[in-house]
Amino acid sequence: MNASPTPMPGRPVRGSTTGRSVMAALDLFGRRWTLRIIWELGSEPLGFRLLQRRCDGMSSSVLRQRLTELQEARLAEVLRDGSYTLTPLGHDAREALGPVIEWSRRWAAELADAPPTAAEGAGDGQRNRF
Amino acid sequence: MNASPTPMPGRPVRGSTTGRSVMAALDLFGRRWTLRIIWELGSEPLGFRLLQRRCDGMSSSVLRQRLTELQEARLAEVLRDGSYTLTPLGHDAREALGPVIEWSRRWAAELADAPPTAAEGAGDGQRNRF
DNA sequence: TGGAGTGCTTCGGAATTCGAAGCACTCATC
DNA sequence: GATGAGTGCTTCGAATTCCGAAGCACTCCA
Numbered sequence: 490m491n492a493s494p495t496p497m498p499g500r501p502v503r504g505s506t507t508g509r510s511v512m513a514a515l516d517l518f519g520r521r522w523t524l525r526i527i528w529e530l531g532s533e534p535l536g537f538r539l540l541q542r543r544c545d546g547m548s549s550s551v552l553r554q555r556l557t558e559l560q561e562a563r564l565a566e567v568l569r570d571g572s573y574t575l576t577p578l579g580h581d582a583r584e585a586l587g588p589v590i591e592w593s594r595r596w597a598a599e600l601a602d603a604p605p606t607a608a609e610g611a612g613d614g615q616r617n618r619f
Numbered sequence: 620m621n622a623s624p625t626p627m628p629g630r631p632v633r634g635s636t637t638g639r640s641v642m643a644a645l646d647l648f649g650r651r652w653t654l655r656i657i658w659e660l661g662s663e664p665l666g667f668r669l670l671q672r673r674c675d676g677m678s679s680s681v682l683r684q685r686l687t688e689l690q691e692a693r694l695a696e697v698l699r700d701g702s703y704t705l706t707p708l709g710h711d712a713r714e715a716l717g718p719v720i721e722w723s724r725r726w727a728a729e730l731a732d733a734p735p736t737a738a739e740g741a742g743d744g745q746r747n748r749f
Numbered sequence: 750t751g752g753a754g755t756g757c758t759t760c761g762g763a764a765t766t767c768g769a770a771g772c773a774c775t776c777a778t779c
Numbered sequence: 780g781a782t783g784a785g786t787g788c789t790t791c792g793a794a795t796t797c798c799g800a801a802g803c804a805c806t807c808c809a
Contacts, residue, residue, distance in 0.1 A: 497730060499730070499731070510726060510727035511658075511723050511724075515655050515658065515723075519648070519650070519655065520649070521766070522649065523649065524645045524649050525646075536786070537787050538788095547766095548766065549768080549787090549788070549789085550767075550789075551765085551767075552788095554766095562730075563730060582719075582722050582726070585718035586719065588717070589648070589712075589715045589716065590641050591715065593628065593641050594640055596693075596708060596712070599708055600628060600693060623795080651765095651796085668754080676799090677797095678798045679758085680757090680798075681796085681797060683756090684796095701755080701756070
């Protein structure tokens, strides 16, 4: 498998020596596809290939990696029939994600009428404001 | 600069053809350090170098990239004095992250007494359950 | 006139992600 | 009982992303 161990609370995480649980969570969630997988898995148990399709055909190798991480972190588990689900803890996590989803709607709304025109951080005018 | 454009609601996102705002948000937040930056920036405005230190010395190139993305997404902005803050929208986002932080505590607690022993998804027993 | 500190860029190497291909297997259907 | 379709999962080379040290231009203070 690849490198970087599954972030867990209590011990140092990638790029952090503190080991605070928040940072561990932020690291876990801050990996490509992790949030998405939790989201998709939240509504119903899914088999590997179906889950992959739900995630816009993400690469199987990474999906496998993420699923392993989520299992190690006790957010997901495999059912008898081989499909994946969220554990109670995993469902909690997904619920915790609820406000983020709500926020994204406001975000979309806000960007809708706000002028996306401005030279938004592109190679804009003032370079050094010293 | 690097590739992959800043995810924005309304148009297709990396690995998604739907363009639903939720997916855009999940993509934006699912980039390394993004959540962390929002988190650190939430408490007070920070200059580039200080922010970098707060983020466990993350690489400056990526920090620059993330800050640009966050500005484009209207979550962050630069103050007169050159320091970075969250916009109101950005603060909303951070608040939306609150439950995730709470959850991480429960997560830590749960993993504390749960047996971290089991062969958790490692090359465990049954390979193909067909 | 020096440091010391800042925002930010460059760039080569390391790590992660992608995606197509394939393996082993099950479950119909023929 | 061969065939085809579907499944979970691996492998592996290439593309992308990330890292981190170094450096540039500049400001502020002594």
